[in-house]
Every structure is written in structure tokens, then in C-alpha cells.
Amino acid sequence: MSDYKIFSLGDIVLQCGLRIPDAKLAYKTYGTLNAAKNNVIVYPTWYSGQHYENEWLIGEDKALDPRKYFIIVPNMFCNGLSSSPSNTPAPYGKARFPNATAYDNVRMQWRLVTELFGIEQIALVTGWSMGALQTFHWGALYPEMVERILPFQGTSKCSRHNFVFLEGVKAALTADAAFRDGWYDVQPEKGLRAAARVYAGWGLSQTFYREKLDLEKLGYATLEDFLVGFWEGWLLSKDANNLLGMLWTWQNGDISDNEIYKGDFVKALSSIRAKAIVMPCKTDLYFPPEDSEFEVKHMPNAELRVVDSIWGHFAGGPGTSPVDIEVLDKALRELLAS
Amino acid sequence: MSDYKIFSLGDIVLQCGLRIPDAKLAYKTYGTLNAAKNNVIVYPTWYSGQHYENEWLIGEDKALDPRKYFIIVPNMFCNGLSSSPSNTPAPYGKARFPNATAYDNVRMQWRLVTELFGIEQIALVTGWSMGALQTFHWGALYPEMVERILPFQGTSKCSRHNFVFLEGVKAALTADAAFRDGWYDVQPEKGLRAAARVYAGWGLSQTFYREKLDLEKLGYATLEDFLVGFWEGWLLSKDANNLLGMLWTWQNGDISDNEIYKGDFVKALSSIRAKAIVMPCKTDLYFPPEDSEFEVKHMPNAELRVVDSIWGHFAGGPGTSPVDIEVLDKALRELLAS
Known part of the structure; x- marks a missing residue:
């Protein structure tokens, strides 16, 4: 009994020119x-x-209150529920799964929203990290449809430094010979664990580690326990090709890389009409506030609100820092009320 | 014709309790x-x-002027010239090379300085990164001998976050099956390249990459060219076991982890009598200024001087950022003149 539904997209052709036959978009509504x-x-x-x-x-006590709102959570391609390397039959599955951009994702989410539900207006798009990347895409691709956006700890375009951080994750995962260029029969466990260790330094700030919040707040016994339990545990629960597929989506994220904006990043930003609160975290090591500053400067209706937290990328999501989530929730209420 | 000399240390026993028979300390003087x-x-x-x-x-135009000073550069254990996994015969070589601490290194450097040269007083110890780690050790282990120290972009103890960053480098290198737990016949090239890609995100700041200094200042053609030419080129020129040996030295660096200070870090810091200028870089991702602040607060004769640069860890060394090196050179002159 799954708790989500599948929207059948039919055969779709992605920006890369390749096809996903009988593509699926998994989603859940609240x-x-x-x-x-x-x-x-x-x-x-x-x-x-x-x-x-x-x-x-x-939740009923939160800004995203299902008694009041109809909340649609679309799963990204490659996340194992929507069409992904792990669930797509030959010849398009596994290492041959085509590269999907954030543009491809949001185009198909738009189909879900309009074709299935007949929705013409969206009160809010919000998301964390790559969810923020998709949020920006919604704002830039459907400016007349999207009234508000609140992207947090994420950007509208992958920065060069962020690209490099992801190169490290990818290189660690694929250094494991068991990965077999994506044609593995069992998951490349050593590579997944290595990628997790690389990720661990980026996900949380220097001060987070200095103040030992892994022990004090998250309850791990030691630093090594945190690296194994939290980080390796996270990536071992995923499929390697899926992870690399999403990593490609992330590295190639850019709201202007499409036939509408033709690479004009400033034009894409300035086309976002939605009332926006953009919330980077001061100590986020891969989405530093400077990148959001540039974005907000070029968005006609946006406010930059830097989260003052030592949780780094994990300030707003995914549920680890209650204090910061309260700040985020308040901003969501404020934006929805405006 | 080598340009350095070897000081024979004889059989030495390290803090870990293991022996390096007929140990060598390679050094050069200017x-x-x-x-x-x-x-x-x-x-x-x-x-x-x-x-x-x-x-x-x-150089003759620099603070470290060989016309005026007698400059000794001792090579760290595991760097391929002093005793290292790559140059130590069985049974102590390769993956069996014993772990050497910064304490072990500096104890042996002290023997070079005193036994070979009969030196009783040192005007200055300075060093970049792990060189700074050794510089702090000199100050804490020989407080009466060392008059001045200038550690730049480095700390006296490996922080928890820094430890995690290095875990990522290590995991990437050792994920390559060709590493064979250190018993390789040829270098694990894929692992070395992966470790280099992990390192690339840490070495330089987000702003460095945003402003494309890899292209503008270092002359690379593209970001990928920089990752291959600068980063992979760097680690491919090294031996994997040597790198892991030094990585262990780094992760376990702590001026108080010895029989003198017995883990009392504050006591070790406050024992450093040398007049000190401690120079972290504002954008260094693994040695952030906060760690240096703590150190300086507990050192009786130290000044914190944060380098305002976007070169991150590469502000002072190794020759990549001329503007920052001038700032460093001036500080060295000032300290030497005092």
C-alpha cells in the first residue's frame, strides 16, 4: 500500500533530446x-x-496547513519514485537513464497541476535545496501562474563552487570499481559510503561541528557514529544511479538554460513576478548568501532574508533544527498572508 | 644530484609505540x-x-632573506623525502608505515636543529597549513627556545570539521579497489583523482570560484581544466600511502596530545611564550578564523591578524596569490624586526 499516486506522463522527450517512454510522476497531496x-x-x-x-x-499547526491548503508534493525524476534509473525498464534504465534538468522536472509538474487538477493559479511554491531550484524554475517558467515563492537554502542556478563540491561526491562514489559504470548488480557500498563522508563536511557548518551539535542535538555518541549513522546511513538507503542522476540535475540547474531565456540569467530572474522571500543560511557551505543576494537584486518582488543559524545547509530542512524551522514557518505564514 | 640533505635519526620510536628503523629527516637550508x-x-x-x-x-627581496637568516626547511615524515611509506624498507614500509604525529615530527626537527647545528635559539618558526600545525608545536614544546612564530592558515589542533573534510578525502582515495589497502604495485590513480576532486571544493573559497580566479588568475581554460590540471595533477604526483600518512598526522594534530600537556589544550596554548602573529584567512573553509581566535585568546603574546582574501586556504601559500603573499611577507618582516 503506497501512500502516493502516479501521474502517467506518457512518452516524454527531455531537454537532452532523449526519451523516457511511459514516464511516471509520483506525487502526494495533502x-x-x-x-x-x-x-x-x-x-x-x-x-x-x-x-x-x-x-x-x-501539519495542522504549521503554515503548510492541509485544512487550509491543497499541498502537492511532486517527486523529482531519479528519486526512485518518479521515473528513475532504478525503476525504468531497458533500454532506458540504469546507467542509460537520460539526464533530466530541473526545467524538465518542472515542465512535467506543471502538467500534473494543470492536466490532472485543472489548476490555473498557485498560491505558493516552496522547497529546500534542490526543491528551491525547482521553486525558482516555477517562478521563472510560469510567472503569471505563481503568486508566491519561498526557496530556502538553494539557488536558481548551480554555482561553480557548488558544481565542484558535487564533483567530489560523484568522484568518490564512482571510484568504487563495484559501481561498474552504472551496470552494477548490487549497490557500490564502498562508493556510497565514501560519497557520504565527502558530503558530511559540506552539509553542516564548521561551527556546527565545533559546538558538537551532532552529539548535543542529534544524539549521536561520537563523531564517527554520526558519520556512519547519519551520513552513510543516508546514502546506503539510495540507489547509486539515482543519486548520480539527481546530481546531474543539480549540477546543471539553471533557470535560464532553456528556449525561453536562452541563457540570459538576469532576464530569467527579472521575469519572476511572484512575491518572494529568499532564505539562504548564513553558514550554508554550498549555497552561501552571496548567490542569493545576486538573485534577489534582479527579482522585482523579492526579499532576501538570511537565516542566522549554525546549522549550515540543514537550517530549514529536513526537520533537524526546530528553532530554524520555526523561523522558516513564520516566513511561510507571513508570505501566505500577504 | 639532490638539492637537500639527510639527517640520520637512527632508530626512533614514535608516540604510537612503533619504530622507524634508521629514520631519515630530509632538510634543506638557505x-x-x-x-x-x-x-x-x-x-x-x-x-x-x-x-x-x-x-x-x-628570497633576497623577501622577509625570509637568506643573506640575513639561516633558514631550515625540514621535510615532514611521509612526504616522500623524510622517512615515508614510499621509501622505508620492509617490514615498516608501505601500508605498515607507523603513524607519526606532528609532535613526533617536531621532536625530530629539534634534534636536527640542536644535534647537527648546535642551535639553542630560534628567531622564528613559520609555516603554512600543516606547516602551521608544526609551528604551533615548536612554540608549545620549546617555549624557551622559540622567540617568534607566525603560523598562517593552520591551527594547533585539528578541528572536528577539518577532521570530517579529511575523512572525505581519505574515503574517496581508498574507495578505489586498486588501492588494495595500501598494498598496491601501481598507484590507485582513480582514487587519487577522486581525492583531488574532493579537495578542490575545500581548497578555495566559494567567492574564488564565483569570480573565476581559476581562469582569470591561474590561467586555466575552463573549470574542468582546473580540476584536472591543478587538482588531479597535484595528487597524481604523490604516493597514496604517503598522502594517507600525512592525512593521519593532520587529523591527529594537537599540541596538547603528549606527555607534557596531557591533553590540556588551553595549558599548551598558554605555554607558548613566543611573540606570535596568527594569520588565518577569512574565507578558509577548513581553518576558519574562529579556531584561531580561540588560540590567540589563550596565548600570552599573540596577535590575531585575519587575512581579508577570497583565496581561502590558498591565501598565503603556496605562491598562488601574490597580493596575499605580500601581506604575509610584511607581517613576517614586522615580526622579525620586533
Whole structure:
């Protein structure tokens, strides 16, 4: 009994020119679409995350209140539920799964929203990390449809430094011979663990580690326990090709890399009409506030609100830092009320 | 014809309890020891670096002027010139090379300085990165001997976050099956390249990459060219076991982890009598200024001087950022004149 539904996209052709035959978009909704169809929130998933891993922000005591809003969580391609290397039959599966951009993802999410639900207006799009990347895409690709966006700890284009950090993750994973260029029969465990260790230094700030929040707040026994239990545990629960597919999506994220904006990044930013609060975290090592500053400067209706936290990339998501989540929740309420 | 000399240490026993038989300390000197033996500068090497890779700070137009000073550059254990996994015969070589601490290194450097040269006073110890780690050790282990220290972009103890960053490097290198737990016949090239890609994100700041200094200042054609030419090129020129040996030295660096200070870090810091200028870089991702702040607060005779640069860990060394090196050179002059 799965807790989500599948929207059948049919055969689709991605920006890369390759096809996913009989493509699937897995999604879950929370709450009820009202008659006016004006209570819609779209909340895309983050790197490796599946819809249920977005739920820390949804609840009757929260801004994303399902009694009030119809919240749609679309799963990203390659996350194991929507079409992915791990669930697509030959010849398009495994290492041959085509590269999907954030543009491809959001185009198909738009089909879900319009074709299946007949929605014409979206009150809010929000998301963490790669969810923020998709949020920016919604704002830039459908400016007349999207009223508000709140991207947190994420950007509208992968920065060069962020690209390099991801190169390290990828190189560690694929250094394991068991990966077999993606044609493995069993997961390349050593590579997944190595990639997790690389990730561990990036995910949380220097001060997080200095103040030992892994022990004090997350309850791990030692630093090594945190590296094994939290980080290796995370990536061992995923499929290697799926992870690399999403990593490609992330590295190639750019709201202007499409036929609409033709690479004009500033034009794409300035086309986002939605009222926006952009929330980077001061200590995020891969999405530093400077990148968001540039974005907000070129967005006509946006406010930059830097989260003052030592949780780094994990300030707003995925449920690890209650204090920061409260700050985020307040911003979501404020934006929704405006 | 080598440009360095070997000081034979004989059989030595390290802190770990293991022996290096017939241990070698490779070193090079610049300038002439004066009759009073009071013109001595000790300048230890950095992670993977060999003595000639310390030379960017030495010259007649520089603070470290060999016409004036007798500059000793001792090579770290595991750097391929001093005793290392790659040059130590069985049964102590390769993967069995014993772990050497920074304490072990500096104890042996002290023997070189005192036994070979009869030096009793050192005007200055300075070093970059792991060279800074050794510099702090000199100050804490020989407080009466060392008059001045200038550690730059490095700390006296490996922070937890720094430890995690290095775990990522290590995991990437050892994920390559060709590493064979250290018993390789040929270098694990894939692992070395993967480790280099992991390192690339840490070495330079987000802003460095944003402003494309890899292209603008270092002359690479593209980001990928920089990753291959600069980063992979660097680690491919090294031996995997040597790199892991130095990585262990780094991760376990702590001026108080010895029989003198018995783990009392504050006591070790407050024992450093040397007049000190401690120079972290504002954007260094693994040695952030906060760690240096703590150190300086507990050192009786130290000044914190944060380098305002976007070159991250590469602000002071190894010769890549001329503007920052000038700032460093001035600080060295000022300290030497005091």
C-alpha cells in the first residue's frame, strides 16, 4: 500500500533530446483542493528526498496547513519514485537513464497541476535545496501562474563552487570499481559510503561541528557514529544511479538554460513576478548568501532574508533544527498572508 | 644530484609505540648560520609539500632573506623525502608505515636543529597549513627556545570539521579497489583523482570560484581544466600511502596530545611564550578564523591578524596569490624586526 499516486506522463522527450517512454510522476497531496482552486501549494522534493521526507513542514499547526491548503508534493525524476534509473525498464534504465534538468522536472509538474487538477493559479511554491531550484524554475517558467515563492537554502542556478563540491561526491562514489559504470548488480557500498563522508563536511557548518551539535542535538555518541549513522546511513538507503542522476540535475540547474531565456540569467530572474522571500543560511557551505543576494537584486518582488543559524545547509530542512524551522514557518505564514 | 640533505635519526620510536628503523629527516637550508647562531628560521612543510615547495617565501627581496637568516626547511615524515611509506624498507614500509604525529615530527626537527647545528635559539618558526600545525608545536614544546612564530592558515589542533573534510578525502582515495589497502604495485590513480576532486571544493573559497580566479588568475581554460590540471595533477604526483600518512598526522594534530600537556589544550596554548602573529584567512573553509581566535585568546603574546582574501586556504601559500603573499611577507618582516 503506497501512500502516493502516479501521474502517467506518457512518452516524454527531455531537454537532452532523449526519451523516457511511459514516464511516471509520483506525487502526494495533502488537504483538499477548494472549489475556486486557489488554495494550491507546490512543494518539490530535495536531493534524494521522497515526498514523505518533505513532511516536516506540513501539519495542522504549521503554515503548510492541509485544512487550509491543497499541498502537492511532486517527486523529482531519479528519486526512485518518479521515473528513475532504478525503476525504468531497458533500454532506458540504469546507467542509460537520460539526464533530466530541473526545467524538465518542472515542465512535467506543471502538467500534473494543470492536466490532472485543472489548476490555473498557485498560491505558493516552496522547497529546500534542490526543491528551491525547482521553486525558482516555477517562478521563472510560469510567472503569471505563481503568486508566491519561498526557496530556502538553494539557488536558481548551480554555482561553480557548488558544481565542484558535487564533483567530489560523484568522484568518490564512482571510484568504487563495484559501481561498474552504472551496470552494477548490487549497490557500490564502498562508493556510497565514501560519497557520504565527502558530503558530511559540506552539509553542516564548521561551527556546527565545533559546538558538537551532532552529539548535543542529534544524539549521536561520537563523531564517527554520526558519520556512519547519519551520513552513510543516508546514502546506503539510495540507489547509486539515482543519486548520480539527481546530481546531474543539480549540477546543471539553471533557470535560464532553456528556449525561453536562452541563457540570459538576469532576464530569467527579472521575469519572476511572484512575491518572494529568499532564505539562504548564513553558514550554508554550498549555497552561501552571496548567490542569493545576486538573485534577489534582479527579482522585482523579492526579499532576501538570511537565516542566522549554525546549522549550515540543514537550517530549514529536513526537520533537524526546530528553532530554524520555526523561523522558516513564520516566513511561510507571513508570505501566505500577504 | 639532490638539492637537500639527510639527517640520520637512527632508530626512533614514535608516540604510537612503533619504530622507524634508521629514520631519515630530509632538510634543506638557505643562507648561513652566523657565529652567534641567532639568525635561525625554521620553516616546516605543508600537506604533501616538499622543501622546494616552500620556496615561494624565501628570497633576497623577501622577509625570509637568506643573506640575513639561516633558514631550515625540514621535510615532514611521509612526504616522500623524510622517512615515508614510499621509501622505508620492509617490514615498516608501505601500508605498515607507523603513524607519526606532528609532535613526533617536531621532536625530530629539534634534534636536527640542536644535534647537527648546535642551535639553542630560534628567531622564528613559520609555516603554512600543516606547516602551521608544526609551528604551533615548536612554540608549545620549546617555549624557551622559540622567540617568534607566525603560523598562517593552520591551527594547533585539528578541528572536528577539518577532521570530517579529511575523512572525505581519505574515503574517496581508498574507495578505489586498486588501492588494495595500501598494498598496491601501481598507484590507485582513480582514487587519487577522486581525492583531488574532493579537495578542490575545500581548497578555495566559494567567492574564488564565483569570480573565476581559476581562469582569470591561474590561467586555466575552463573549470574542468582546473580540476584536472591543478587538482588531479597535484595528487597524481604523490604516493597514496604517503598522502594517507600525512592525512593521519593532520587529523591527529594537537599540541596538547603528549606527555607534557596531557591533553590540556588551553595549558599548551598558554605555554607558548613566543611573540606570535596568527594569520588565518577569512574565507578558509577548513581553518576558519574562529579556531584561531580561540588560540590567540589563550596565548600570552599573540596577535590575531585575519587575512581579508577570497583565496581561502590558498591565501598565503603556496605562491598562488601574490597580493596575499605580500601581506604575509610584511607581517613576517614586522615580526622579525620586533
